[in-house]
Amino acid sequence: MIEQRMSLRAVVAGIAKRNLLATIRMPSIIAPSLIFPIFILISFTSGFTALTDLPNFPTDNFTSWYLPFAALQGSSFAGAGAGFSAARDIENGFFDRLLLSPGRRVGILLGGLSVGFVRSTITALVVIATGFALGARPAVDDPLQVLGGLAVIILGAWAVATMAGLWSLGVAYRLKTERAAPLFFIVVFMALFLSTAQVPIDLMNSGWLQAIARWNPITYLLRFVRQGFVTPFSWADTWPGVVTVTAVLGLLFLWTWRALARYEK
Amino acid sequence: MTAVTPAVHDARLGLRATAGQAAALARRSIVRIMRQPQVIVPNLFFPTFFLVINNASVGKAAGLPGFPGDRYLPFALAGTVLQAVMLSSTSAGSEVALDIESGFFERMLASPVSRLAILLGQLAGVAVFGALLALFFAAVIAPFDAVMKAGIGGYVVLVISAVFLAVTFGGFALALGIRTGSVEATQGAFPLYFVAIFISSAFFPVALMTPWYRHLAGNNPVTFMIDGIRDLTLEPFSWAAAANAIGVSFGAALVAVLVAFAALNARLAQR
Numbered sequence: 001m002i003e004q005r006m007s008l009r010a011v012v013a014g015i016a017k018r019n020l021l022a023t024i025r026m027p028s029i030i031a032p033s034l035i036f037p038i039f040i041l042i043s044f045t046s047g048f049t050a051l052t053d054l055p056n057f058p059t060d061n062f063t064s065w066y067l068p069f070a071a072l073q074g075s076s077f078a079g080a081g082a083g084f085s086a087a088r089d090i091e092n093g094f095f096d097r098l099l100l101s102p103g104r105r106v107g108i109l110l111g112g113l114s115v116g117f118v119r120s121t122i123t124a125l126v127v128i129a130t131g132f133a134l135g136a137r138p139a140v141d142d143p144l145q146v147l148g149g150l151a152v153i154i155l156g157a158w159a160v161a162t163m164a165g166l167w168s169l170g171v172a173y174r175l176k177t178e179r180a181a182p183l184f185f186i187v188v189f190m191a192l193f194l195s196t197a198q199v200p201i202d203l204m205n206s207g208w209l210q211a212i213a214r215w216n217p218i219t220y221l222l223r224f225v226r227q228g229f230v231t232p233f234s235w236a237d238t239w240p241g242v243v244t245v246t247a248v249l250g251l252l253f254l255w256t257w258r259a260l261a262r263y264e265k
Numbered sequence: 266m267t268a269v270t271p272a273v274h275d276a277r278l279g280l281r282a283t284a285g286q287a288a289a290l291a292r293r294s295i296v297r298i299m300r301q302p303q304v305i306v307p308n309l310f311f312p313t314f315f316l317v318i319n320n321a322s323v324g325k326a327a328g329l330p331g332f333p334g335d336r337y338l339p340f341a342l343a344g345t346v347l348q349a350v351m352l353s354s355t356s357a358g359s360e361v362a363l364d365i366e367s368g369f370f371e372r373m374l375a376s377p378v379s380r381l382a383i384l385l386g387q388l389a390g391v392a393v394f395g396a397l398l399a400l401f402f403a404a405v406i407a408p409f410d411a412v413m414k415a416g417i418g419g420y421v422v423l424v425i426s427a428v429f430l431a432v433t434f435g436g437f438a439l440a441l442g443i444r445t446g447s448v449e450a451t452q453g454a455f456p457l458y459f460v461a462i463f464i465s466s467a468f469f470p471v472a473l474m475t476p477w478y479r480h481l482a483g484n485n486p487v488t489f490m491i492d493g494i495r496d497l498t499l500e501p502f503s504w505a506a507a508a509n510a511i512g513v514s515f516g517a518a519l520v521a522v523l524v525a526f527a528a529l530n531a532r533l534a535q536r
Contacts, residue, residue, distance in 0.1 A: 048323060203325055205322065
């Protein structure tokens with residue numbers, strides 16, 4: 001049992017280290033996940049700032065509203081990188097050699113996801129710093145709420161990076177080619193934008209988007225991560241996010257796990 | 266052997282020969298684009314996605330004081346067309362870079378083909394595609410009671426402007442493709458186009474932006490191009506607005522063709 005646990009840790013650490021080194025050695029991979037959300041944050045908060053003039057907009061600071069979303073968006077790109085690495089390893093044969101090794105399969109999965117944690121943390125921190133520079137401010141002047149607001153953004157970044165990572169790994173294990181990369185991003189991109197990314201549900205202009213946003217787990221994740229910056233912390237904004245994210249992560253884990261199992265057959 | 270400049274080379278060939286060659290190369294360029302769904306589909310999908318999402322999410326902003334017009338969809342038409350045209354026109358650069366990589370471009374230069382015909386031929390494909398994109402997006406929003414207030418004249422100006430805009434962005438992409446000879450480098454310029462669109466009036470009126478961003482977007486040439494067309498979308502037809510829309514896009518197209526010509530000159534000088 002002890003040997004098994006060590007083996008899992010060794011597999012996760014080994015794969016994580018390898019993927020992390022590969023990422024560091026290719027700045028062209030890291031740059032988009034950092035530059036894109038920063039640019040989107042600057043562009044949307046400066047361009048769409050007048051949206052806060054809409055009646056009942058929950059804050060008068062659009063940067064505070066948009067900052068958590070920009071962090072999630074950048075983190076989703078960081079997480080989807082797991083699919084890239086896996087698809088590349090599948091194409092060059094390394095993944096098959098990995099499966100022949102005595103390491104536990106769950107370790108291969110977790111190792112693939114682990115880089116997303118590191119990258120999404122960096123992305124979230126950079127986006128938060130940019131957001132503050134652009135004028136984002138906490139909803140209330142309570143140090144605990146401020147810290148909590150920062151913490152939930154980091155937690156949200158990890159959650160969305162893991163979701164995107166599991167999704168992209170599931171696609172990579174099934175399609176076994178780097179050419180599937182657009183699928184990693186397009187689905188995540190659409191899931192993010194078909195939510196309360198830009199305005200709250202009540203202020204949306206179309207019923208169809210309101211309906212989709214109400215069912216979209218990202219909406220509940222956004223409610224969770226906007227605490228501290230847009231609204232004070234409340235149980236009503238916390239539990240739907242936690243429950244939805246847990247359920248989605250569980251389903252995505254099953255989807256990816258089954259893909260890995262099928263890959264081996 | 267003394268290097269002959271493109272202008273001297275073309276003068277020797279004569280106008281009729283140049284026109285015939287340009288037509289043949291234009292046909293090649295158009296067929297090439299139409300045979301590539303990977304070029305067509307993303308250029309329809311992404312602008313449509315942004316148009317639909319922005320209208321559905323921030324559409325109520327059209328009720329804000331200072332927002333031009335009273336609905337978001339007609340407001341967004343000009344920006345969407347420009348976005349689609351801009352994204353699709355980069356293919357002109359990729360195609361020429363591909364020709365350089367495959368050696369076709371050098372063979373063309375070695376043959377008695379007009380230099381101007383080479384450029385115009387490459388640009389014809391994106392110009393035709395640009396016109397089709399303008400008609401496509403105008404047709405997409407029309408059923409939602411979002412028609413151009415300038416009427417038929419407005420649509421004609423929209424299509425003409427889209428053609429010139431395609432030549433503009435295609436010309437700059439072509440220059441990059443000719444200078445670098447690399448598909449990767451040409452496609453690497455994509456983020457620049459993305460930035461140019463977002464720091465403009467494509468998705469939101471300049472007057473409602475933050476002051477420093479308003480300054481940037483207000484001085485962005487892309488904003489001038491969009492606003493020219495937008496005037497005809499939101500206001501009844503006027504010759505002044507039509508001349509402004511066509512004039513701005515034509516001027517930009519002329520500059521882009523000259524830049525592409527200069528790039529070709531520079532490449533010939535290196536031979």
